[in-house]
Amino acid sequence: MNFFERQDQVRKVSARLVFLFVIAVVGIIVVIDAAAFFLLGxxxxxxxNAINALIWITLLVLLVIVGTSFFRMLSLRNGGGGKVARSLGGVYVPEDTMDPQLRRLRNVVEEIAIASGTPVPELYVLPHEQGINAFAAGWSPADAAVAVTRGTLERLNRDELQGVIAHEFSHVVNGDMRLNIRLMGVLFGILALAVVGRIALYAGRGRNGLPIVVIGLFAIIAGYIGLFCGRLIKAAVSRQREYLADASAVQFTRQTEGIAGALKKIGGLDAGSRLRSGKADDVSHMLFGEGMRFSSLFATHPPLPKRIQQLDPSFDPDELQALRQRWSSRPPNGMAEDAALGLTEDGMAAPSGATREAPAAPPPPTPSERAPDAVPPTPQRVPVNPEGVVAGIGDPSSGSYEQGQQLLRRIPAELRDRARRVDTVVQLVYGLLIASDDEARQHQQAALTSRYGEAFADAVAAEAATLRGLDPELRLPLAELAFSALRRRDPRELNQVMTTVGELVRADGRVDVFEYCLSTLLHTELYEVLHHRPPWGERRQRLGDKTTAHAVARLFALFARIGSDDPAAGQAAYDAGMGRVLPGASIPFAVPREGLIALDAGWALLDGVHGQEKARLVEGLVLVISHDGVMTVAELELLRTVCALLHAPLPPIATAARPTGPVSGQP
Known part of the structure; x- marks a missing residue:
């Protein structure tokens, strides 16, 4: 099952959830109406008169259940994943933290975010929870949050922490978070009826209040019957997804010991995975492990021994008892286990595949060690397999994880530090967009001075000088790393940032590939953080629609032009892509005069395509790029940007052994 099939499956589960919700609501209304019919005479x-009264009672019940469900979902959606984490006592983990445990956690999250092609999520710790647990929450990857318990930090070693975080990223990538938010809203709405019943019991005290008291009692009973059904729904929806997330984590990290070790520690420690928070029931379906004790009927997770055996077939459940005895007096310490393995957390993980005892390779020279006018390396060509690229979307492998680690390690440490700091991240992002052309740079300097003052503009100029020697392949990963700190700025300032980025990009009257990629990604991700929806809204489209077909043609024509200056080669690449996506269309190859800006009008149409049609769209796009068998860095940047805008996260494409080649043309 590929990413697009999993997305379809999540949509089907969501539709089934709505159907079951409707059935539960109808059942509750029948119970309440029957009680009112007899008890109120x-x-x-x-x-x-009886029909009119029952209609009003039905409308009131519907208002309570549907209204509270809707507003609960809207509240959770508008608060982002961080709202869920904070409601359980979560404390934000700063991007520039120097605490060893928190730094290790941040490093793991950043590595997996880069490797999976998703924005770095907000990161929280539940400091009062000693059980080993974690969850991911949010409406979309742009406003996602990952939270871990104090027990997770203290008890798990780095491999085990990687397994848990990779498990949670599986939920982020596959769209499970949105389904979880809907489940929370549905259950809240049903339970609200029981709250109304309690209010009716209180209001009915005194003379002639018996009918109201009885109706309140029936409302409570109906509400808890609905909650019973809701918990059954929650359990049925959640269990199978946990197996899939475990399997995804193993594929991602290329080892079963990590996530299996975390599950064994849950089974071998007294605290297990339990949460003490009174709101644990609200999030039980999105946790890594069972947060509460449930009967097998209501359990939101498969039995722990079965999960471990899926990962380690040789596992004997009796081993958990031995672990309990061993750890009863001396619980495991994750940081100590890392030290015993020779793994020190100096800001980055050791290279994958290297022995833990071997010294790390020396870091690349910092920008200050390069000549001030250093020129970035010539963009190189990357051999590409179209089927492999498409198969990797939303389905990162161990190679993706290694590539993500390598990309982060190649970014100079001082740039990583400034990208993680809230007070320097804006200057760094602007510095990435400062032009090398003197005239354009003067226009940009003037724009920054008018908005922020001369001192700020000078700081951006110094940042740009430092960034000039950065390998072009590292620019977007650096920007992705900076996104986490950037969204911590005041929302009003974020709107100004988006406006200023537009001015910097337009300063020289043309938009190159990197400028378009960075500005479009930045605008889209910040917009989703602020408004919790894409800038173009959400609507369903089909590839065969006329306007959508022309949007596809513009996209393919621009990609064909970027890949080759030869008109004949461009035409051949365009035809290959169109033949895959729209074989019956007769739209001529024509590069838009506006260049990349012409793509803006088509994102609402292309992102609205779902399922296998979107898979075919991406396949066609890769065929266009790879028609000559290779991709340039510019093409890679644009491909990752397009996939991000289509909400189809693309992991990094391995470039370790790429041959060099000339730069392709720009539109």
């Missing part, structure tokens, strides 16, 4: 009121 409506059968003595005449048919017309």
């Amino acid at each position: 409506l059968y003595e009121q005449g048919v017309g």
Whole structure:
């Protein structure tokens, strides 16, 4: 099952959830109406009066259940994943933290985010929870949050922590978070009826209040019957997804010992995976392990021994008892286990595949060690397999994880540090966009001075000088790393950042590939953080629609032009892509005069395509790029940007053994 099939499956589960919700609501209304009919004596009121009364009662029940469900989902959606984490006592982990445990956690999250092609999520720790647990929450990857317990930090070694975080990223990538938010809203709405029932019990005290008291009692009973059904739904929806997330984590990290070790520690420690928070039930379906004790009927996770055996077939459940005895007096210490393995957390993980005892390779020279006018290396060509690229979307492998680690290690440490600091991240992002052309740079300097003052503009100029020697392949990963700190700035300032980025890009009257990629990604991700929806909204489209077909043609034509200056080669690449996606269309090859800006009008159409049609769209796009068998760095940047805008996260494409070649043309 590939990424697009999993997305379809999540949509089907969401539709099934709505259907089951409707059934539960209808059942509750029938119970309440029947109680009202007999207890209020409506059968003595005449048919017309009885029907009118039942209609009003039905509308009131619907208002309570549907209204509270809707507003709960809206509240959770607008608060982002961080709201869920904070409601359980979560404390934000700063991007520039120097605490060894928190630094290790941040490093793991950043590595997996880069490797999976998703924004770095907000990161929280539940400091009062000693059980080993974690969860991912949010409406989309742009506003996602990952939270871990104090027990997770203290008890797990780095491999085990990687397994847990990779498990949670599987939920982020596959769209499980949105389904979880809907589940929370549905259950809250059903339970709200029981709250109304309690209010009715209180209001009905005194003379002649018996009918109201009885109706309140029935509302409570109906609400808890609905909650019973809701928990069954939650358990049924959650269990299978946990197996899939475990399997994804193993594929991602290329080892079963990590996640299996974390599960064994849950089974071998007294605290297990339990949460003490009174709101644990609200999030039980999105946790890494069971947060509460449930009967097998309501369990949101498969039995722990079965999860371990799926990962380690040789595992004997009796081993958990031996672990309990061993750890009862001396619980495991994750940092100590790392030290015993020779793994020190100096800001980055040891290279994958290297022995833990071997010294790390020396870091690349810092920008200050390069000549001030150093020129970035000539963009190189990367051999590409179209089927492999498409198969990797939303499905990162161990190679993706290694590539993500390598990309982060290649970014100079001082740049990583400034990208993680809230007070320097804006200057760094602007510095990435400062032009090498003197005239354009003067326009940019003037724009920054008018908005921020001369001192700030000078700081951006100094940042740009430092960034000039950065390998072009590292620019977007650096920007992705900076996104986490950037969104911590004041929302009003983020709107100004988006406006200023547009001015910097337009300063020289043209937009190159990197400028378009960075500005479009930045605008889209910040917009989703602020508004919790894409800038173009959400609507369903089909590839065969006329306007969508022309949007595809513009996209393919621009990609064909970027890949080759030869018109004949461009035409051949364009035809290959169109033949895959729209074989019956007769739209001529024509590069838009506006260049890359012409793509803006098509994102609402292309992102609205779902399922296998979107898979075919990406396949066609890769065919266009790889028609000559290779991709340039510019093409890689644009491909990753397009996939991000289509909400189809693309992991890094391995470039270790790439041959060099000339730069392709720009539109």
